[in-house]
Amino acid sequence: MQNVLAAVFSAMFGAKDPDQVNTMAKQAGEFINIVVNLLDALKTSFSHRSLTARDMEHTTTHRINAC
Numbered sequence: 001m002q003n004v005l006a007a008v009f010s011a012m013f014g015a016k017d018p019d020q021v022n023t024m025a026k027q028a029g030e031f032i033n034i035v036v037n038l039l040d041a042l043k044t045s046f047s048h049r050s051l052t053a054r055d056m057e058h059t060t061t062h063r064i065n066a067c
Contacts, residue, residue, distance in 0.1 A: 002029045 005025035015021045
């Protein structure tokens with residue numbers, strides 16, 4: 001991915017210094033990984049909340065019907 005980002009940055013900004021382009025590409029790649037990890041954590045959190053809510057609904061319904 002870093003090579004692709006380096007090519008994109010080089011084309012977009014016209015940067016000629018390969019070290020500068022590689023540094024920007026590395027930082028962009030790290031940022032993208034952070035965002036992906038954050039989205040994965042949010043997905044896991046919402047999934048857990050959904051399962052917990054369904055379990056609570058089932059337990060509450062079961063208690064009401066038992067009375």
